[in-house]
Amino acid sequence: MGHTLRGEMKLSLGRRVAAGVLLVGVALIVWTAVDEPDDSPGVTEAVDAQTVTPQAAPSEASPTTAAVEAATMETATTTTAAPVPTTTEAPEPIPVLGTAFTLSKLDGWLNTEATSLEEIRADNEITVVQFWTFGCRNCKKTLDALAELHADFRDRGVEVVGVHSPEFGYEANVDNIIEAAAELGVVWPIALDTTKYNFHVWQEGPTGYWPRVYVIDSDNQIRFDRRGDGAHTYRELYATVERLLAQENT
Amino acid sequence: MSTIFDTLTEGIGVITWACTLTALVPGLALVFVARQARLTVALYYTAGAAFLAWAQAAGHWWVSARGAAVVIAGFVAAGTYAAAWRAPGHSSPLATGAGLVGGALAGWLWRPCVGELLGDILNDASTAGPRTLGLMLIYMVGVLLPLLLVAVAPYAVPAIGRVLDRLPFAIAGATVGAAYAVALAIGKYDDLTGEMYRISAGY
Numbered sequence: 001m002g003h004t005l006r007g008e009m010k011l012s013l014g015r016r017v018a019a020g021v022l023l024v025g026v027a028l029i030v031w032t033a034v035d036e037p038d039d040s041p042g043v044t045e046a047v048d049a050q051t052v053t054p055q056a057a058p059s060e061a062s063p064t065t066a067a068v069e070a071a072t073m074e075t076a077t078t079t080t081a082a083p084v085p086t087t088t089e090a091p092e093p094i095p096v097l098g099t100a101f102t103l104s105k106l107d108g109w110l111n112t113e114a115t116s117l118e119e120i121r122a123d124n125e126i127t128v129v130q131f132w133t134f135g136c137r138n139c140k141k142t143l144d145a146l147a148e149l150h151a152d153f154r155d156r157g158v159e160v161v162g163v164h165s166p167e168f169g170y171e172a173n174v175d176n177i178i179e180a181a182a183e184l185g186v187v188w189p190i191a192l193d194t195t196k197y198n199f200h201v202w203q204e205g206p207t208g209y210w211p212r213v214y215v216i217d218s219d220n221q222i223r224f225d226r227r228g229d230g231a232h233t234y235r236e237l238y239a240t241v242e243r244l245l246a247q248e249n250t
Numbered sequence: 251m252s253t254i255f256d257t258l259t260e261g262i263g264v265i266t267w268a269c270t271l272t273a274l275v276p277g278l279a280l281v282f283v284a285r286q287a288r289l290t291v292a293l294y295y296t297a298g299a300a301f302l303a304w305a306q307a308a309g310h311w312w313v314s315a316r317g318a319a320v321v322i323a324g325f326v327a328a329g330t331y332a333a334a335w336r337a338p339g340h341s342s343p344l345a346t347g348a349g350l351v352g353g354a355l356a357g358w359l360w361r362p363c364v365g366e367l368l369g370d371i372l373n374d375a376s377t378a379g380p381r382t383l384g385l386m387l388i389y390m391v392g393v394l395l396p397l398l399l400v401a402v403a404p405y406a407v408p409a410i411g412r413v414l415d416r417l418p419f420a421i422a423g424a425t426v427g428a429a430y431a432v433a434l435a436i437g438k439y440d441d442l443t444g445e446m447y448r449i450s451a452g453y
Contacts, residue, residue, distance in 0.1 A: 014405060015405060015406055017405075018402050018403075018405030018406035019406035019407070021399075021402050021406070022399055022402055022403055022406045022407075025395050025398065025399045025402075026399065028258070028259065028262055028392075028395070029262055029265065029395060029396075031259075032259050032262040032263045033263075135268070136269070136363045137267060137363055138363040138364055138365050139363070167269070167361060167440075167444070168268070168440065168441075168443065168444025169440070169441055169444045170444060171444075200314075205306060205307075205309060205312065206306050206311060206312055206313055206314040206315065206358075207306045207307075207314070207315065207360075207361065208361070209361075209362065209364045209372060210361075210363055210364065211364065212364075226369065226373055227364045227369045227372045227373055228364040228365060228366055228367075228368060228369015228370065228372065228373070229364065229365055229366055229369065230365075230366035230367075230369050230370065231366065232366070233366070233369060
């Protein structure tokens with residue numbers, strides 16, 4: 001009798017835990033579905049946000065991140081009216097992450113008369129290369145930040161190159177790419193990497209990711225390499241380009 | 251704590267996305283097939299998927315999901331569904347193996363659209379191993395939450411278990427599993443998922 005009661009209580013407890021897990025899980029799915037935040041602010045907006053919160057906690061990420069954040073803070077202080085104590089600490093140098101590959105076996109280019117990455121690099125100090133595909137939602141979330149970067153720096157020796165590496169068959173159709181690029185406001189050069197040859201060459205290892213963005217300096221060295229659509233990633237990208245440009249011009 | 255919660259919700263937020271469905275749908279099918287060991291299969295599937303996805307980003311796994319390897323993966327996938335079908339209970343090695351190998355396969359084939367926190371996990375995977383592995387597991391729990399809930403539901407509501415135990419559900423799971431295995435083996439997996447996505451995206 002006691003044994004049965006204990007068994008029933010155990011069963012009841014297990015059932016209650018399972019019911020709790022089920023309810024919390026369903027609630028999280030519903031909550032996430034109705035509360036999808038738009039976390040892709042433009043770069044200027046993001047830098048402005050940092051201006052009013054200069055005491056933001058330092059990132060524990062890579063040295064690149066720390067250096068870039070320092071630079072971003074520097075940029076932010078120049079737009080602030082209130083006097084800010086100057087620091088004697090020089091920002092960390094932007095590391096060299098390796099030599100950039102070229103883009104080969106392409107199906108062509110859109111939005112440019114150039115026919116190779118080398119041509120674009122020859123006309124610019126810095127080249128921002130992003131691997132993307134128009135059906136990828138995370139890639140789309142980065143386009144506002146890239147558009148801002150392109151608008152702010154295109155006359156200062158910086159070019160953005162979107163390497164379109166399709167994930168699915170319909171993304172390989174050039175007409176679909178042209179239509180999507182126009183719809184999404186992608187006005188910078190697009191390299192058509194239909195076979196994903198460059199997607200795999202640039203992204204060493206067994207898999208590649210969308211989106212992934214690189215910054216290449218005038219010596220063809222990679223100075224920035226990040227995956228994902230994070231607003232902070234694109235803030236860092238903007239700041240890195242700004243710093244590298246300053247270095248190139250000194 | 252906030253990072254953990256945000257990582258979980260970022261995973262949940264992409265459940266319906268095409269890049270996620272490629273990991274979720276085969277897992278759901280596997281759970282439907284494993285009538286006697288749904289929870290074991292679901293838990294090991296999640297762990298296997300998280301580990302392989304992390305291992306690739308951290309540089310601990312170097313086999314690309316291309317060419318002959320994918321054909322072999324098709325046969326391995328078929329084996330996981332057969333094992334799950336035959337698994338007699340939760341403690342069966344067949345259940346553990348089917349979940350773990352099936353999940354690892356999904357993690358290996360997974361081409362995620364990378365959001366903010368997943369991006370951080372992938373960017374730091376090679377330098378902050380244990381932390382990023384833990385976060386990847388949490389992200390994967392979010393991504394595969396429907397599968398885990400299907401596995402837990404019969405414990406909360408036995409009537410759901412009685413419905414899921416019916417043969418048509420297992421046959422439906424096995425059919426999806428067979429399509430997945432065949433698509434892999436003949437190199438049409440991307441085309442199949444792409445076509446589904448194209449239709450749903452209206453292109």
